[in-house]
Amino acid sequence: MDGAGAQVQTAIDVLKQRFGDRLTTNDTIRARHGTDESYHAPMAPDAVVFPQTPEEVIEIVEICRDHKTPIIPFGVGTSLEGHIAALEGGVSVDLGQMNKVLEVNAEDLDVTVEAGVTRKQLNEYLRDTGLFFPIDPGADATIGGMTATRASGTNAVRYGTMRENVLSLGVVLPDGRYVRTGKRARKSSAGYDLTRMFVGSEGTLGVITDITLRLYGIPETISSAVCTYPNVDDAVNTVILTIQSGVPISRIELIDEVQMQALNKFSDLGYAERPTLFFEFHGTEAGVAEQIESVRAISDEFGGADFAWASKAEDRSKIWQARHDAHYANMQLRPGAKAWPTDVCVPISRLADCIAETRKDIEESGLLAPIVGHVGDGNFHVDMVLDPDDAEEVARAAALNDRLVARAQAMDGTCTGEHGVGYGKIDKLAGELGEAVDVMRSLKQAIDPNNLMNPGKIVRL
Numbered sequence: 001m002d003g004a005g006a007q008v009q010t011a012i013d014v015l016k017q018r019f020g021d022r023l024t025t026n027d028t029i030r031a032r033h034g035t036d037e038s039y040h041a042p043m044a045p046d047a048v049v050f051p052q053t054p055e056e057v058i059e060i061v062e063i064c065r066d067h068k069t070p071i072i073p074f075g076v077g078t079s080l081e082g083h084i085a086a087l088e089g090g091v092s093v094d095l096g097q098m099n100k101v102l103e104v105n106a107e108d109l110d111v112t113v114e115a116g117v118t119r120k121q122l123n124e125y126l127r128d129t130g131l132f133f134p135i136d137p138g139a140d141a142t143i144g145g146m147t148a149t150r151a152s153g154t155n156a157v158r159y160g161t162m163r164e165n166v167l168s169l170g171v172v173l174p175d176g177r178y179v180r181t182g183k184r185a186r187k188s189s190a191g192y193d194l195t196r197m198f199v200g201s202e203g204t205l206g207v208i209t210d211i212t213l214r215l216y217g218i219p220e221t222i223s224s225a226v227c228t229y230p231n232v233d234d235a236v237n238t239v240i241l242t243i244q245s246g247v248p249i250s251r252i253e254l255i256d257e258v259q260m261q262a263l264n265k266f267s268d269l270g271y272a273e274r275p276t277l278f279f280e281f282h283g284t285e286a287g288v289a290e291q292i293e294s295v296r297a298i299s300d301e302f303g304g305a306d307f308a309w310a311s312k313a314e315d316r317s318k319i320w321q322a323r324h325d326a327h328y329a330n331m332q333l334r335p336g337a338k339a340w341p342t343d344v345c346v347p348i349s350r351l352a353d354c355i356a357e358t359r360k361d362i363e364e365s366g367l368l369a370p371i372v373g374h375v376g377d378g379n380f381h382v383d384m385v386l387d388p389d390d391a392e393e394v395a396r397a398a399a400l401n402d403r404l405v406a407r408a409q410a411m412d413g414t415c416t417g418e419h420g421v422g423y424g425k426i427d428k429l430a431g432e433l434g435e436a437v438d439v440m441r442s443l444k445q446a447i448d449p450n451n452l453m454n455p456g457k458i459v460r461l
Contacts (some may be wrong), residue, residue, distance in 0.1 A: 004068065008089055011067035012047045015091065018059065022050040022097075033074055033084065033092040037139070037327070039340035039388075040082035040424045045072055045092040052097045054170060054178060054209040061207060062176040064091055064452060071174075072454050073203035075145025076118070078137075080341055081422030083149065083202050087456035093207060095144050101125045102210065110167060110184055112212045115144025131215040134159040137418065138324035144208045149420040150200030154323065157243070157376030158250040158282070159216065161418070166199050170210035174448040184212055197443070202420055203454035205447050219282035223292065224251075224310040224319050227299055228274040232256055232359060232371075234302035235275045236352045239375045241301070243348055247294045251280035252376040253323055256359075259330070259370035259383075266329030267322035272306060278323055280316070326372050330383045334368060338388045342401050344408035345379040345417025354411055355380060358404055365400050367393070379417030405431075421458045429458065 016023045024030075025047045035042035051057045064071050070090025077084055086092065099116040106129050113122060120140045123132050137146060137153035145151075147169065152161035159165070168182035181194040198205060229235040232254070239252055255263065255276040263269055277299075281291045296307065310316045322329075331339050346354045355371065362369045362382070373380025382404060384397045405415045405428050415421075415428035430437050441459045444451075451461050 005089075007067040008046050008069045008091075011064050011069040011091065014063050014067070015047065015049055015060065018063070019049055019051075019056075022052075024048050030092075032077065033072075033094065034086050036077050036079040036082065036084050037341075038080045038082050038422070038424060039338060040085065040422070043085040043087055045086035046089045048074075048092045048094055050094050050097050054098075054172065057093065057095075057098075057172045057207050057209050058176055058178055060091070060093055061172050061174065065174060065176060065450070068450060068452065070452050070455050071203075071207065073144070073148065073207045075116070075142035075148075076140070078139035078141050079145065079149055079422065080419040081416070081424035083420060083422040083454070083457060085423060087423060090452075095142065095207075095209070098209065104129060104131075105184065106131060108184060109215045109217075110212055111215055112210060113143050114210050115142060115147075115208050117143050119143065119146065126215070130218055132218050133165075133213055134216055135162055135165055143211050143213070147199055147208055147211050148201060148203050150418070152374070152377075152379070152418045154251045154253060154280075154320065154374060156374055156379075156418075157252060158248060163196060163199050165214045166195060167212040167214060168195055169198050169208055169212070171198055171206040171208050173206045174450070174453050178209070200420070202422065202457050204444060204458050205453060207453075221281075221283060221285045221288045222311070222316065223281050223288050224316040225279045225281075225292070226271060226276060226306075226308045226310075226319065227279070227304045228272045228276050228306050230274070230303045232275045232355060233352060234304070235277050236355055236375060238277060238299050238302045238304060240348055240351060241298045242295055243376055245294065245298065247291055248283070249279060249291060249295065249376065250282040251278065251320075252374075253278040254355075254371065254373050254375040254380060255323070255326075256371040258333075258368070259326060259372045262329035262333050262370060263322045263326060266332050267318070267325060269318075269322055271308070277304075278319060280320075323372070326370070327383055330370055330385050334385050336387075337385050340384040340386060340397055340401070341381055341419070342384070342404065343373075343379060343381045343417050343419045344404055344413055344415060345377070346408050346411045346413030348378045350411040350413065351375060351378050351380075354407060354413070357407055358382065361400060361403055365396050367396060367400060369400070374417070377417070378413070423456050426456075426458065426460065
């Protein structure tokens with residue numbers, strides 16, 4: 001065992017003495033904590049520890065700091081760019097037992113939760129208050145993980161992403177200090193915006209222990225619809241004109257014909273296997289009716305047909321659960337295969353061009369790669385379904401991903417709209433932001449000089 005390995009083992013021994021059965025080196029649990037939902041190679045930590053309070057997180061960080069042991073914060077493992085892989089070993093800090101809703105301020109429309117609270121748990125807790133938290137990445141992720149990866153999802157076109165909905169954070173820094181990044185006020189011009197710095201930091205700057213979030217009133221009326229189009233261009237142009245017309249739509253999702261085939265088979269939907277948009281409208285009864293008429297008129301211009309409405313909660317739930325299950329549905333198109341999900345985001349005016357060029361690229365590559373996306377804000381996903389043991393096919397998928405990212409960046413877009421960087425897109429970030437990545441590196445070195453917090457993610461030191 002080398003010196004670094006000996007220090008890690010010493011840290012584990014100290015943690016075991018302090019936390020007992022809440023520290024484990026079980027191979028199965030370790031493997032689970034080094035594996036996310038991505039295609040990237042998993043890497044297990046040396047141990048997993050389960051704190052129950054911020055004070056315990058402080059203890060864990062201090063012990064790891066003293067023994068130069070890497071720390072990898074863990075929510076539920078639903079990330080998509082290798083965020084939780086223990087690239088240099090170390091200790092996975094599973095925050096799942098820190099799952100209390102600490103304070104609801106209904107009058108102020110905010111709530112404070114521990115990092116291990118999941119989005120579904122939070123909305124169930126809020127059900128009788130008339131309030132809800134709208135950020136919906138699909139998976140029942142923890143609020144801490146959603147904050148760390150700057151998650152968004154299907155509702156982002158109206159309600160924004162985690163960036164817009166986190167008011168303040170409690171964070172344990174790599175040196176063991178606990179800091180709060182702000183108060184509950186809806187705006188502040190007091191000092192650096194530390195909250196935004198930690199939102200999307202992917203565990204590389206500290207361990208997020210508690211989060212104060214914006215809440216919203218549950219809409220009086222909610223209605224969903226499904227509409228098919230002659231081709232993807234017509235569907236995308238419907239989206240663009242809807243957004244440019246200022247219709248306050250809540251969700252607008254693109255499903256291409258291959259993706260619809262997968263959803264029909266996996267979720268038993270029965271829709272026409274054509275390019276399709278899923279819509280959802282929130283507001284008063286009159287407001288929703290006005291939104292629907294506006295979108296119907298725009299849709300008619302582009303050949304939209306077969307509007308199917310869902311106003312009952314159970315019918316809406318079926319539509320959106322199917323959308324959230326798209327990744328799993330795609331793998332059923334080719335049993336035994338694995339899916340490599342990737343995403344980009346471009347300005348809305350470039351969306352049609354980017355998707356059209358991407359579809360042509362997919363056809364030329366010969367890959368099975370459905371397209372689905374939160375196109376209301378220019379974000380779409382390509383889910384490449386492939387044989388992981390076929391080196392030539394994997395190489396084609398990697399090349400397709402490279403071209404997709406380069407295309408989006410050339411259109412003044414980004415290599416990832418919501419999946420994050422992790423270690424899967426670390427080189428793409430450098431190509432996108434250039435010297436700005438050096439500034440990120442300087443911040444990382446200032447806050448985490450020993451590079452213990454989730455090393456190997458976002459920036460290389």
